[in-house]
Amino acid sequence: MDRRNPGMSVTLICIVCPVGCELTVSHDDERIIEVRGARCGRGGEYAEREVFHPERIVTTTVRIRRASVPLVPVRTSRAIARNRTFEVLEQASQLWCTAPVRAGQVLSTDIAGTGADLVATRALEEVPPPHSG
């Protein structure tokens, strides 16, 4: 959704929080000139990022051994460049981890070279294998 248009104004919906302010952003090739419609200060920062280098938090799952469920949910520790999303997802899909896992535990550092870590968001205890002994 690249709405850049040099020396022009674009309309963005702020996604920082669920309010979803409609921002009217005027900018040139290098910088933001004016942001209107933001109901809080974070709107201006969002507009700058979204126009020049959009970022997103990525949430997905990683396979887990010895837990009661086959997957543990994960998130990136911070927003990553939006155009790197599928590289992060691809790397996450190759990972395996083993229970027990804590919520907040780092499962992979600097995922896909984005600088963000991949962090478990659910605690999963170790359970005995179903058909042992």
Next chain:
Amino acid sequence: MNRRGMVVIGAGPAGLAAAIAAKQQGIGDVLVVEREDYAGGLLHQCIHDGFGLHRFREELTGPEYAERYIAMARKEEIEILTGTGVLDILESDGGKRLYMLSERRGLIEVEARAVVLAMGCREKNRGNVNIPGSRPAGIMTAGLAQRMVNLEGYLPGREIVILGSGDIGLIMARRMTWEGARVRAVVEIQPYPGGLNRNIVQCLNDFHIPLYLSHSITDIRGDSRLEAVEISPIDAGREPRDRGRFVVPCDTLLLSVGLVPENELSLKAGVELDPVTQGPVVDSSLMTSVEGIFACGNVLHVHDIVDYVSEDAEICGITAARFVRGGLDRGSEVEVRAGNLVRYVLPSRVRSGEGARLSLRPILPAENAVLTVKDGDEVLYRRKYRKVYPSGMLRVPVPRVPEHSGRLEVGFTLAPEGSGAPDGESGSDSFGGEAGSEAV
């Protein structure tokens, strides 16, 4: 016989918050019964972020939000009986008798002074929306697909069409795309999207997924597996038009067409339901029409923000605890009615002489809508909203319900564009100020 002060049915966000609050109010033996093998409810499959902004001032994923409450429940040493379903709630001398079934322990009987219903809601399915066509495999609710992808590790299909643009449908459009499927269309019968604007941006626009507003699915094709859906524009009279009709090949149709409170158990217990919310009719203490049975969370009415579920459930836990201790004085209560452009308002009765918090939804999307809470001609509360949507639940505080009140009426009037904001919180907006977070 196992005797308890309180039994809470469901260990999702509502049940956990109610049980924690009750325990803190001195109900030491509160028991939570959960059908699944773990506490946390639907939050575990909502792995995306956007929860907890209101409650924790942080943006959490569903599992992280659940972990917070599971940790609090553990700290309070609350007993949670997992893998156990409640079959029946009957009247007994000591209050209520619950019959439960557990795979491990068989039939369990528990006596309780108070019961809190926190069973949540479930999704409407194909039968609820009457989509014509054949009956192949590949048609399921968005939440079921979410469970398959996020909890069980299955991809339900590769070429996806989604009917309904509520938040679950939008979130699943992104999730399926991230997992390598192709989402060909999101189809919405209304002229406006059902979900939050931010989800339109980050779940559809980011991936160039087309959203067809004022369209619906008019045919389903395929023999053993879904092969295509036919999509038609819907005119103002809600009739499909032939002109502009098109066919989209797909192997999977996800339905995100609304949620219904899950009240089979409540009905068996004799609880009166509201035909609009399809949840129990409750008074200001969130007690249902059956004395000793309370309700909170999505079993009461479908919320769009989990933070508010927790908040309401806490109130429910506190009032139910008061009932257990014999101190719930129903006092004098005043009826609350949904007036102009209000689809429903909860609770249906409030206590006079005290403040109250009302939850309501508008019937239609509207701009410059002025909400008033009136007692006859006296305006108790007034607030102007720049925009309101049926998908956005509003919560309003009524400072004080007068002792002499006859009946409160909650309604909107539409102010013409450009007219000054009336009394009340000037410049306040529907979601501004109390921005919560996302739907479960």
